[in-house]
Amino acid sequence: MADAKVIRFDDDRSRGAGGKHAGRRRSRRDSDPAGAGDVHEIKPLPVQRSEPVPPPPSDAPEAEERGGWERRVAGGLAFLRRRLTGDYEIDEFGYDKELTDHVLMSLLRPVAEKYFRVEVKGVENIPAEGGALIVSNHSGTLPLDGLMMQVAVHDHHPAGRHLRLLAADLVFMLPVVNELARKAGHTLACAEDAQRLLESGELVGVMPEGFKGIGKPFSERYKLQRFGRGGFVSTALRAGTPIVPCSIVGAEEIYPMLGNAKTLARVLGFPYFPITPTFPWLGPLGAVPLPTKWTIQFGEPIPTDGYPPEAAEDPMLMFNLTDQVREQIQHTLYKLLVQRRSVFF
Numbered sequence: 001m002a003d004a005k006v007i008r009f010d011d012d013r014s015r016g017a018g019g020k021h022a023g024r025r026r027s028r029r030d031s032d033p034a035g036a037g038d039v040h041e042i043k044p045l046p047v048q049r050s051e052p053v054p055p056p057p058s059d060a061p062e063a064e065e066r067g068g069w070e071r072r073v074a075g076g077l078a079f080l081r082r083r084l085t086g087d088y089e090i091d092e093f094g095y096d097k098e099l100t101d102h103v104l105m106s107l108l109r110p111v112a113e114k115y116f117r118v119e120v121k122g123v124e125n126i127p128a129e130g131g132a133l134i135v136s137n138h139s140g141t142l143p144l145d146g147l148m149m150q151v152a153v154h155d156h157h158p159a160g161r162h163l164r165l166l167a168a169d170l171v172f173m174l175p176v177v178n179e180l181a182r183k184a185g186h187t188l189a190c191a192e193d194a195q196r197l198l199e200s201g202e203l204v205g206v207m208p209e210g211f212k213g214i215g216k217p218f219s220e221r222y223k224l225q226r227f228g229r230g231g232f233v234s235t236a237l238r239a240g241t242p243i244v245p246c247s248i249v250g251a252e253e254i255y256p257m258l259g260n261a262k263t264l265a266r267v268l269g270f271p272y273f274p275i276t277p278t279f280p281w282l283g284p285l286g287a288v289p290l291p292t293k294w295t296i297q298f299g300e301p302i303p304t305d306g307y308p309p310e311a312a313e314d315p316m317l318m319f320n321l322t323d324q325v326r327e328q329i330q331h332t333l334y335k336l337l338v339q340r341r342s343v344f345f
Contacts, residue, residue, distance in 0.1 A: 076102075093193070094182030097162065104184050105154060112151045115291055116250060120156045122298040125244055128159045131198035132301065133236045134205045135325050136246035137224055137333065138213030141255035141274045143167075144289065145214075145248050149205060150184070152296045164197050165205045166190075170271070191235050198239035205246075206232045208322075215260070215272040221252035222337060224330050230322035233304075237312040237321075242301035245325050247332035250294030253343050255279070292343050295336050299328050 079102050082088050090096045112118045126132060136149060146165050153163040166189035172178045187193045189206065197204050207213060208227040216225060236243050259275035279286030302325065311317050 090183075093164075093185070093187045093197075095164070095185040096183040097185075099183050100162070100185060104180070105151065108147055108151050109155065112148050112155075112294075116148060116254075116294040118148055118152060118250075118294040118296055120152045120296050120298075122300075123152070123156045124158075125298045125300055126153065126157055126161065126203065127242065127301070128157075128161075129201065131201050131239055131241040132203055132244055133194075133198060133232060133239075133241055134163065134203060134244045134246050134298070135232060135329070136205065136207050137222075137248055137329055138207035138209040139216070139221065139248070140214055140251035140289075141257050141276070142289070143171075143207075143214055144254065145251040146205065146207060148251075148294060149246065149248065149296060153203065153205075161203050163203045163205045166194055166207075168210060191231055194232070194235045195239050198235065198241045208232055211271040215257070215274070217260070218252070218256040218258060222249070222333050224326055224333075227322050227326050230318035233318045233321045233325070234312045236304045237307055237318075238309075240305040242303050242305075243321070243325055244301045245299040245328045245332070247297050247299070247329050247336060248294065249296075249333060249336040249340060250292045250343075253292045254289035256290075290344075293340075293345060295340070297332055297336060299332055302328075 079098070082098070088096065088098050126134070134149070134153075136145070139145060146167075150163045150165060153161055162185060164185045164187065167181055167186045168189055171181050171186065172188060187197070194204055194206070209225040210228070212225040216223075233243070255274060255276045257274045257276055261273040261275060265271065265273035276286065278288075302321065304321075307317070
């Protein structure tokens with residue numbers, strides 16, 4: 001047992017086996033250089049590229065629309081709550097800004113945009129802030145041109161300014177119309193009210209032709225009537241605010257006035273009683289205006305702040321400025337009429 005020799009089984013077997021298999025592998029490679037006998041090349045599988053899956057259609061527009069409707073409903077409910085609780089303000093003239101923006105403008109806007117399709121030009125001539133006097137021609141049998149001018153200033157001016165119109169006494173003598181006119185910011189056409197508004201930085205609109213403008217026959221359309229004694233110029237001079245001429249085309253044809261029933265007008269206390277192709281023959285339907293195409297153009301402002309305080313009492317200066325404003329409005333009317341291709345389109 002002491003003389004026994006230990007043979008390392010693992011070393012001999014592993015050496016013998018390794019040499020035998022190695023020789024075999026070498027012989028096969030030598031006989032088959034390409035290695036096609038028992039060596040197989042493993043090729044990678046082709047990578048399948050899947051097209052990107054488009055994201056599901058977004059519902060952002062619908063969500064935005066829902067959000068817009070929700071905001072409008074919430075705003076309407078808040079408006080009603082303030083009206084019921086009396087939590088709103090009016091100025092000394094009775095002007096209700098919130099009611100005008102939310103209700104009156106919402107009613108007048110479709111008439112201006114869809115019915116008369118009012119095109120507004122030169123709105124950049126209206127100052128962005130401070131007082132200014134907008135002087136316009138007057139026509140149409142009924143004073144719809146003043147309301148359309150009010151919508152044009154509010155919706156098209158970058159600052160969204162409000163126009164305070166000077167109206168005749170008759171407007172404030174009619175029931176319902178009186179209250180609506182006050183709420184919309186209109187006031188009596190007198191120098192005192194106009195000057196107070198201008199000095200407080202408001203836009204004031206005046207139509208010096210008055211009833212002579214809206215009550216003239218159709219044959220004299222777009223011919224300016226007399227501008228009174230120039231009281232609006234004197235008011236602008238005292239307040240030191242610019243005068244912005246405004247020309248309106250399209251209002252003359254909404255109620256073509258063919259005649260005037262003067263006797264009936266005196267009985268009713270009206271300055272005139274119009275007879276048109278549709279009124280009074282068609283009754284209430286005849287009061288619907290024709291859908292003419294309108295253009296409102298604001299001209300370059302005429303400054304008045306460079307005159308001395310006593311200039312407001314100078315009749316010659318007032319006459320010259322009044323004539324300048326009138327001629328600018330008339331010239332623009334003729335230019336717009338030449339450019340117009342159709343009364344309705």
